[in-house]
Amino acid sequence: MSGEDLILVDIQDGVATLTMNMPRRYNGWTYSMMTELRQALLDAAHNDDVKALVLTGADPYYCAGVNLSSTLKLDHPKVLHRSIKEQNEALFNMFIDFPKPILIAVNGPAIGASVTSATLCDGIIASEKATFSTPFAKLGVPTEGCSSVMFPALVGDDAADRMLGKEGWVPTAAEALEIGLVDKVVEHDALLEEAQALAKQWVEEGRTRTYREGFSREQLREVNAAESEALATAFLSPPFLEGQFKFLMSRKKHGPAAMFFVLWKTHPVWSLLL
Numbered sequence: 001m002s003g004e005d006l007i008l009v010d011i012q013d014g015v016a017t018l019t020m021n022m023p024r025r026y027n028g029w030t031y032s033m034m035t036e037l038r039q040a041l042l043d044a045a046h047n048d049d050v051k052a053l054v055l056t057g058a059d060p061y062y063c064a065g066v067n068l069s070s071t072l073k074l075d076h077p078k079v080l081h082r083s084i085k086e087q088n089e090a091l092f093n094m095f096i097d098f099p100k101p102i103l104i105a106v107n108g109p110a111i112g113a114s115v116t117s118a119t120l121c122d123g124i125i126a127s128e129k130a131t132f133s134t135p136f137a138k139l140g141v142p143t144e145g146c147s148s149v150m151f152p153a154l155v156g157d158d159a160a161d162r163m164l165g166k167e168g169w170v171p172t173a174a175e176a177l178e179i180g181l182v183d184k185v186v187e188h189d190a191l192l193e194e195a196q197a198l199a200k201q202w203v204e205e206g207r208t209r210t211y212r213e214g215f216s217r218e219q220l221r222e223v224n225a226a227e228s229e230a231l232a233t234a235f236l237s238p239p240f241l242e243g244q245f246k247f248l249m250s251r252k253k254h255g256p257a258a259m260f261f262v263l264w265k266t267h268p269v270w271s272l273l274l
Helices: 031-046 077-096 113-118 147-155 157-164 173-179 188-205 217-235 238-250 254-265 267-273
Strands: 007-012 015-020 052-057 102-106 109-111 123-127 131-133 184-186
Touching (some): 007 031, 015 031, 015 188, 031 077, 123 173, 123 188, 147 157, 147 217, 254 267
Parallel strands (some): 052 102, 102 123, 123 184
């Protein structure tokens, strides 16, 4: 275990299993969660006893995606824009740069960045309870996590458009298997056993890090940089700021909501500084 147990670590037969462990907040990527996940990945990367890695979540969710209210801080617009770009780029590079085979074991609903980051890994195995949501268009922001290129290559143009576009299709595990988003679907209670067995097989085969659909590390890093720039700009647009304010108010999170309200209402002034 590491830190405040936000990431549980278990190493067996050359396989490190990392479990995101904040179930009451659906294993969302708060600043603390991302910090501990990054450290756990670094530890595994530098541990000679670890030859492959499995990433999963504590039930019932795999991960609810990035928690914006915990990762964004009110600042000068240029600083905020740069911070959003750098944080987003670093998040996905964390997966792209991991040097050993990495298997994602999706135990429940996966949302946003937790879905797109999964496609940057060597493989995805899913519980029958898993679902995959990428609601970028509904949020009024562009694609991220290299999904602009990975999704069409992985699932085809039609399915990619359904997931990433305004329809916001949320495939079940079975549907995700059918379109090629995941490699295997298993009974929920057997997920970790199956993931361990597959990762152990990779170790025995001497498998090295790969990227799906023939992409290279360099290609994915380049796409990630471009998408992160576009995302930072979109995050500071009035429609997105208004939407976040109203969403947070509906959840009675008045402090974070106030930050988005200030940014939204003062946009005509500070936007001139970008």
